[in-house]
Amino acid sequence: MPHKSDPPTSDAAARVPNRRVNPNGPVTADDVAEIAGVSRWTVTRAFKMNASVSEKTRAKVMKAAEQLGYVPDLLASSLASERSNLVAVLVDDFNNPHKLVMLERLTAVMRRAGIDTLLVNTLGTEDAPTALLNASQRRVDAAVLIGVNFDDTILHTALGARRVKKLILFARASGNADTISICVDDVVAMRSITDYVISRGYRRPLFLAGPNTGSAHVFRKETFVALWQERFGTAPEVADVGSYDPTRAYQVVTETLRSRPRPTLPDVIVAENDAMAIGAMDAVRHELGLSVPGDIAITGFDDVPLAGTPIYDLTTYRQPMTEMAEALVQVVQNQRGDLALQAFTGQLIPRSSA
Amino acid sequence: MPHKSDPPTSDAAARVPNRRVNPNGPVTADDVAEIAGVSRWTVTRAFKMNASVSEKTRAKVMKAAEQLGYVPDLLASSLASERSNLVAVLVDDFNNPHKLVMLERLTAVMRRAGIDTLLVNTLGTEDAPTALLNASQRRVDAAVLIGVNFDDTILHTALGARRVKKLILFARASGNADTISICVDDVVAMRSITDYVISRGYRRPLFLAGPNTGSAHVFRKETFVALWQERFGTAPEVADVGSYDPTRAYQVVTETLRSRPRPTLPDVIVAENDAMAIGAMDAVRHELGLSVPGDIAITGFDDVPLAGTPIYDLTTYRQPMTEMAEALVQVVQNQRGDLALQAFTGQLIPRSSA
DNA sequence: TTGTAAGCGTTATCAC
DNA sequence: GTGATAACGCTTACAA
Numbered sequence A, B: 001m002p003h004k005s006d007p008p009t010s011d012a013a014a015r016v017p018n019r020r021v022n023p024n025g026p027v028t029a030d031d032v033a034e035i036a037g038v039s040r041w042t043v044t045r046a047f048k049m050n051a052s053v054s055e056k057t058r059a060k061v062m063k064a065a066e067q068l069g070y071v072p073d074l075l076a077s078s079l080a081s082e083r084s085n086l087v088a089v090l091v092d093d094f095n096n097p098h099k100l101v102m103l104e105r106l107t108a109v110m111r112r113a114g115i116d117t118l119l120v121n122t123l124g125t126e127d128a129p130t131a132l133l134n135a136s137q138r139r140v141d142a143a144v145l146i147g148v149n150f151d152d153t154i155l156h157t158a159l160g161a162r163r164v165k166k167l168i169l170f171a172r173a174s175g176n177a178d179t180i181s182i183c184v185d186d187v188v189a190m191r192s193i194t195d196y197v198i199s200r201g202y203r204r205p206l207f208l209a210g211p212n213t214g215s216a217h218v219f220r221k222e223t224f225v226a227l228w229q230e231r232f233g234t235a236p237e238v239a240d241v242g243s244y245d246p247t248r249a250y251q252v253v254t255e256t257l258r259s260r261p262r263p264t265l266p267d268v269i270v271a272e273n274d275a276m277a278i279g280a281m282d283a284v285r286h287e288l289g290l291s292v293p294g295d296i297a298i299t300g301f302d303d304v305p306l307a308g309t310p311i312y313d314l315t316t317y318r319q320p321m322t323e324m325a326e327a328l329v330q331v332v333q334n335q336r337g338d339l340a341l342q343a344f345t346g347q348l349i350p351r352s353s354a
Numbered sequence C: 001t002t003g004t005a006a007g008c009g010t011t012a013t014c015a016c
Numbered sequence D: 001g002t003g004a005t006a007a008c009g010c011t012t013a014c015a016a
Helices: A029-036 A040-046 A055-068 A074-080 A098-112 A125-136 A152-159 A186-199 A220-232 A246-257 A274-287 A321-332 B029-036 B040-046 B055-068 B074-080 B098-112 B125-136 B152-159 B186-199 B220-232 B246-257 B274-286 B321-332
Strands: A086-091 A116-121 A142-145 A167-170 A180-184 A205-209 A237-240 A268-271 A297-299 A316-318 A341-344 A347-349 B086-091 B116-121 B142-145 B167-170 B180-184 B205-209 B237-240 B268-271 B297-299 B316-318 B341-344 B347-349
Touching (some): A029 A040, A029 A055, A040 A055, A074 B074, A086 A098, A086 A125, A098 A321, A098 B098, A098 B116, A116 A125, A116 B098, A125 A142, A152 A167, A167 A321, A180 A321, A186 A268, A186 A297, A186 A316, A205 A220, A205 A246, A246 A274, A268 A274, A274 A297, A321 A341, B029 B040, B029 B055, B086 B098, B086 B125, B098 B321, B116 B125, B125 B152, B142 B321, B167 B321, B180 B186, B180 B321, B186 B220, B186 B268, B186 B297, B186 B316, B205 B220, B205 B246, B205 B274, B237 B246, B246 B274, B268 B274, B274 B297, B321 B341
Parallel strands (some): A086 A116, A086 A142, A142 A167, A167 A180, A180 A341, A205 A237, A205 A268, B086 B116, B142 B167, B180 B341, B205 B268, B268 B297
Antiparallel strands (some): A116 B116, A316 A347
């Protein structure tokens, strides 16, 4: 046993297991074990919820731990076990303020569940697979995509034999059957928006569509068009903005409507999300000199903070973020792994813009 | 040597080091080493930048790694070494859209430097110490505070003997000498805003102040008041909003100015940040029915995306986020650890609001 | 330049 | 309910 031969160290105590050489170093479970007079494993158990430890022993351990300032090392724990309690959240679009709302809910709910968040900026669409690989190197329990331009087919290919255990689309439906998706039911949501718009008497809608991504798609445009067609027999006008950028929406609305005779203007703009709705409203007021909703009404989707301000007061649709985040936690913790798609129902928030 | 006695496994090969028992498990450096015909340590070296490996050996290793789909395990690496290349970013205020800009810059710059971001939602001010402790359990190389309500004195106390190696305040000055702070020089910034306001002929300012936090303070109000006093011999009017909330700013501006005779109204509102400036502008237009800048001009601070839109077109001050993020990386990587305070200079962005 | 042996601080397994 | 021992996959120190 060559590795058991006499070490060159002068101090024999340095070789004795369960004895700290450097009393100033980080406190480990061994230190606590020694003080508490139990084994290291018992210390570990005391820090777990469902472990079989007698209350007496646990109290003894906790006292020693507090005394020493011991807290379990999550890194060592992750290495030794199958779970890291770490989830990567990949974001590729930091322009939409709704991302901040999502991040807030996600981090709050996950932290309460003992899950930490690795925030990964994909630095542009092309980089997403690399970002995912990077996250996998930290052994995340799951990777959550809350961006818009991800193509989960590409991601799956890129992942290949990698060890990202779960790939979850958040607030976005997936065309890919083996990708878990947690989102609102776009059909239900658009139906309630469409019903509202119709009930308010609007008859010349302009639908403002966002980016047309591959599989991580929202089905809002398709749904609205289908419902309108079904109801009135005519297809509604659609303008493609191409991205969820309010500035682009501003430009597209301006270009689309600027030189039109008044009677041919839409009476309502139905935007795929609030960011575009806000850009559209700015354009209607600022560039076209028209009033909202007097001349043109507007609806959005997401209920970003700005939508609730008196300036915009936007009629929109709110997704149940907390519920969705809680579902995500359950999926990560394997309490709901069977469901590939989880569709939630949000609520219409009627305000004065439409 | 009891632990070296015959194992119950039927296959003797399972006991031989450097040989995989389960060929389907995760690929380790040992696997690559075997294929490449080198030692595990050489494989590790090949994946480091400044390691002393011959190009030939490295090529051999990389080929084997690619073939096996090997990537280094950052968790194991962190456990074994002193560096985790992981930085915790603590946020306690997800309402300010500027946070999204900061997060974008921070994550982008850090990721390019090989540093991953742990996003920690402090769930309210009281929870900050717990959040920090939580981050320390992941052995982060540094904790960055980009919130506004942190009191780094409390944090320091709470930290005590914990192993958060560095505590860094980002975009916020510190009153605490042993806390590193990376931010713009508020005095320089406010001087350029004040000079601009004065040069445009405004003489009846209203300063809109944010929360008055303990040590993680901004010195914008103090600076503006001092400069104005110095220049005109009179103290400018100040209204305390108490938080960086546009809705609060909206209310405060409305209440403060609503019933005032026109000649006593301010001719310019200098807000401590864009969020408040935007709320103020909405109030001036919507509640007071006045025009900007015709009746009342407005300036902000941060240059959030919304500030650049035609509706607000806000005169503001832009912080050099990328530079600041790069400085942060250098601090984290110990290339600048000597500096306690790093003050950057941003630039005034003149627009039509003032 | 490359290899060997001993950790890093947990968890897993299986005894007692 | 509790304890001993071997992983987990890498880095450090030192030897070759």
